[in-house]
Amino acid sequence: MAIWISRSRRIFNHFVQRACPLSLLHPRGSRPFSYFESNQQEPQCYHEEEDYHVDIKHDENQAMDFPGGKIPFVSQMKFISESSETRLACYRVLDNNGSPIPGSVFEQVRKDLAVKMYSTMVTLQIMDNIFDEAKKQGRLSFYMTSVGEEAINIASAAALTPDDIVLPQAIFWLSDFLDSRLTNSYYLKKSPFFYRETGVLLWRGFTLEEFTSQLLGNTGDNGKGRQMPIHYGSNKLNYFTVSSTIATQLPQAVGVAYALKMDRKEACVVTYFGDGTTSEGDFHAALNFAAVLEAPIIFLCRNNGWAISTPVAEQFRSDGVAIKGQAYGVRSIRVDGNDALAVYSAIRAAREMAIKEQRPIIVEAMAYRVGDHASSDDSTKYRSREEIEYWRRRCSVARFRKWIQKNGWWGDEEELEFRGNIKEQVLQALERAEETEKPPLTDLFTDVYDQIPLHLQEQERYIRDAINKRPNEYPTNIPI
Incomplete structure (x- = not known):
């Protein structure tokens, strides 16, 4: 040797x-x-x-x-301040009256796009109202609204292209899961979910029938009734199915973005998450992962002030989320999430930088969560009604409507007619979904393996034996 x-x-x-x-x-x-x-x-x-000698240069x-x-040297000991004296500024275009702020810089939006953005926000509002009421009536097992965050949904989606890939988010703690009666029938108690990207999928073309089919878990559901309500997904629309664990989609999204980079695609990835997600390790790992690999990805944080009942002041000491990007070498911006024009402009710019410069971008959209966290939540238990109403009066949908009306693109007659038509369409879609048959029992065990393994075959026999012993306890609308 x-x-x-x-x-x-x-x-x-x-x-x-x-x-x-x-x-x-x-x-x-x-x-x-x-x-x-x-x-x-x-x-x-x-x-x-x-032997050799290297002279120490003065520059060293x-x-x-x-x-x-x-790295420059200094002779004085100085620690980096834990926070700046002033908070990070928030990019805004429209004031509360729907008028552009003098001197504001933003992407020009043509009439047809602006009207589509507004009408889709209204559609999302009506869907939320009807589906939330259906949950209270016992027609749905679970639902979450996007009240206060409609502009983030629709404006960000409008700034993307169909080739851009979306990874949405949800949260679910298994300890709060009580029972599951096969396809999509869940009994919940204080289950902390966090999923509010319904409007993104709505903008991309997901139909009312597809929404209601998923909520009710019938044969029209892409997931064959095997997911919780609002866990939407669409392969054809480049929209990953929602996963029920917090922050896991962030590192996955970086991997998807890196794949786009390797394939030299003119597209980026957008992954959505809430302020509470930034307390998870996956958030920090994803930022470092994206920065080092220079992945074309937009991290879009919906900072709505609350992670269920925990306010942001009790989540982190930093000035929000955008500032965190600097530590990882990620370019960031804070934007008014109640301003559709500001969100649209910020995402358009972020997308261009992510693709052309091959870099990750953080967009922190500030939009207070007006609605309850979920249909199982009563937010008045941890915040005042006055606080909720204060933000409800600053509705992003109403602000954008004022802007398009001032441009002469919308009026009261169009508003009344459109809302009436959409309400009727949503109600009809819900009724049709309720009448549609559920997927068969066999679908619980398919689509994972090419050939069903022995342990799943054993589980299917166990369920069928239980049904034969207690047929009256099995739902009659699910084919055996």
């Missing part, structure tokens, strides 16, 4: 002497990070046996040439 090491060393030294400089071994373009750089114009080669007393870039 000693002879082999000695010979190998001599061969290497010979190569160094003949093929210097060493930089040929590590071309700059292939280096994973910035190595120490020499201050000399031409690298010098040294024999192993020779001023800065350290460390991997990643030069």
